[in-house]
Amino acid sequence: KQEVTQIPAALSVPEGENLVLNCSFTDSAIYNLQWFRQDPGKGLTSLLLIQSSQREQTSGRLNASLDKSSGRSTLYIAASQPGDSATYLCAVTLIKAAGNKLTFGGGTRVLVKP
Amino acid sequence: EPEVTQTPSHQVTQMGQEVILRCVPISNHLYFYWYRQILGQKVEFLVSFYNNEISEKSEIFDDQFSVERPDGSNFTLKIRSTKLEDSAMYFCASSSPLAIAGTGTDTQYFGPGTRLTVL
Numbered sequence: 001k002q003e004v005t006q007i008p009a010a011l012s013v014p015e016g017e018n019l020v021l022n023c024s025f026t027d028s029a030i031y032n033l034q035w036f037r038q039d040p041g042k043g044l045t046s047l048l049l050i051q052s053s054q055r056e057q058t059s060g061r062l063n064a065s066l067d068k069s070s071g072r073s074t075l076y077i078a079a080s081q082p083g084d085s086a087t088y089l090c091a092v093t094l095i096k097a098a099g100n101k102l103t104f105g106g107g108t109r110v111l112v113k114p
Numbered sequence: 115e116p117e118v119t120q121t122p123s124h125q126v127t128q129m130g131q132e133v134i135l136r137c138v139p140i141s142n143h144l145y146f147y148w149y150r151q152i153l154g155q156k157v158e159f160l161v162s163f164y165n166n167e168i169s170e171k172s173e174i175f176d177d178q179f180s181v182e183r184p185d186g187s188n189f190t191l192k193i194r195s196t197k198l199e200d201s202a203m204y205f206c207a208s209s210s211p212l213a214i215a216g217t218g219t220d221t222q223y224f225g226p227g228t229r230l231t232v233l
Binding site: 034045049099100106 | 145147149155156157158159161162164168169170171172205207209220221222223224225226227229
């Protein structure tokens with residue numbers, strides 16, 4: 001059974017510092033991995049999707065890497081801003097999942113202090 | 115930009131009552147999903163739906179749950195007899211027309227959620 005873990009559960013940084021968020025998964029037979037942002041009491045906003053054949057994906061200040069063999073992904077957020085404060089979730093889809101089921105990590109709650 | 119919408123935003127019901135949660139997926143998407151998040155816990159998959167049938171469901175999705183696409187735009191989740199433990203945020207999601215059954219998925223786009231409170 002696929003398990004997805006995100007450590008740390010919470011992170012606090014001063015504005016301007018780069019953020020490094022970690023995600024690990026137990027079954028490396030993934031089809032893709034998605035990073036989401038969740039604001040309190042709100043839905044999930046998709047940030048980046050990395051296909052299993054990719055090593056990296058970038059969007060603006062965000063960069064996500066994927067090392068499938070070691071079961072890890074890292075989300076980098078450059079030059080953090082107070083508006084980046086949110087919970088960041090990673091989720092994977094297994095190749096054998098006929099229904100495209102996403103399995104989520106528990107998230108990392110980020111606070112960027114002005 | 116197209117988005118997934120959900121109604122209502124908050125539903126309060128008595129234990130044992132039936133509830134229907136409604137979703138309008140992105141219009142040209144073909145895969146539809148329901149997930150839930152109990153307060154303080156991980157987001158959990160409930161069910162995926164493609165070509166008018168369930169393609170995968172979790173162990174949570176028992177006989178009390180059902181999904182339907184009653185017309186060309188809505189996708190609903192029905193809970194027949196709600197329990198206290200059904201209290202959660204329920205998210206609908208949809209994914210792109212490039213997603214083909216058995217070969218994986220494209221980006222899943224989530225709605226804002228319906229907060230279900232069972233008293």
